[in-house]
Amino acid sequence: MVSQTKITPAQFKKLSSIVYKESGIVLNEKKYNLLVARLAKRMRLKNISCVSDYIQLISDSPDEFKEFIDATTTNHTYFFRENKHCEYMIRTLDNTKPLKIWSAASSSGEEPYTIAVQLLASLFSFSIYASDVSDSMLKKCRRGIYPNDRINKIPLPLLHTYFQKGKGKWQDHVKVKPEVMKYVTFDKYNLLSDMPCDQFDIIFCRNVMIYFDTPTRQKVVTSLLKALKPGGYFFVGLSENLHGLDHGLSVVLPSGYQKK
Known part of the structure; x- marks a missing residue:
């Protein structure tokens, strides 16, 4: 099940490298759960249950690559933050x-x-x-x-x-x-x-x-x-x-x- 998504060390390294190259954002081991959560949401939307299949998808599809980068680099904010x-x-x-x-x-x-x-x-x-x-x-x-x-x-x-x-x-x-x-x-x-x-x-x-x-x-x-x-x-x-x-x-x- 996608809800139980797990990323192997090699997959985590590859996905982190993709994010770093595109955005400069460093996803270290402390960000494992964040990456899993954002990845699982994209996989659920694309009806994909295998992480390796999703990695292949973002390699083949520029549109999904963009969605993946958006999902993994967007952070919550609010009005009058640090005003x-x-x-x-x-x-x-x-x-x-x-x-x-x-x-x-x-x-x-x-x-x-x-x-x-x-x-x-x-x-x-x-x-x-x-x-x-x-x-x-x-x-x-x-x-x-x-x-x-x-x-x-x-x-x-x-x-x-x-x-x-x-x-x-x-x-x-x-x-x-x-x-x-x-x-x-x-x-x-x-x-x-x-x-x-x-x-x-x-x-x-x-x-x-x-x-x-x-x-x-x-x-x-x-x-x-x-x-x-x-x-x-x-x-x-x-x-x-x-x-x-x-x-x-x-x-x-x-x-x-x-x-x-």
Whole structure:
């Protein structure tokens, strides 16, 4: 049965290698159960009971390969997660100067929309470029509909102003209002292989590099910093830091840096 899926050491090594090569994410032995759970779900959907058959499928089918990468690299997030960085921006920056912001690895969109509603409420002029490697996540971002368990930390005045309450089959969801969505542009971007083609005042790359090894973190940081304007800010997740990397940034708050 797929529900009792087991992966041999050789299969785990092969699947982990595939994920690392495509996304830079390291799936070590501690991630065995996570990989099994995500793999079993894909196998169940494809009505496949043998792991070796599924490995062959992702080798033969680009579409299923993409679904597998999505399934194994997507992580749960929510609105107003680690909001101290955004609070720092609003407290520190001049709201009369337009800001160009990049939310890299934006997952299902909660981060860029969290930034957008706060900047709108504080009368900033801004645009947000939000990117992710996952097509399924980008689809969710553009739809802008989220279950209620993602919105618990949104202050009520902002929730009432910038979100619509769902009805009928969507009664346990909210939708980001169009006046917020127009400030955010979503695009597919691979942090490992794509090169930035614009310059930004602020770059968020949070809660993704924790899954990378040191060489991959260095590669990603070097690439992203090419897109950061002098004096610009670079934010990583609160469980992350840039220790041991060559970056030339100054620390301005925990997990927050500024380019000289």
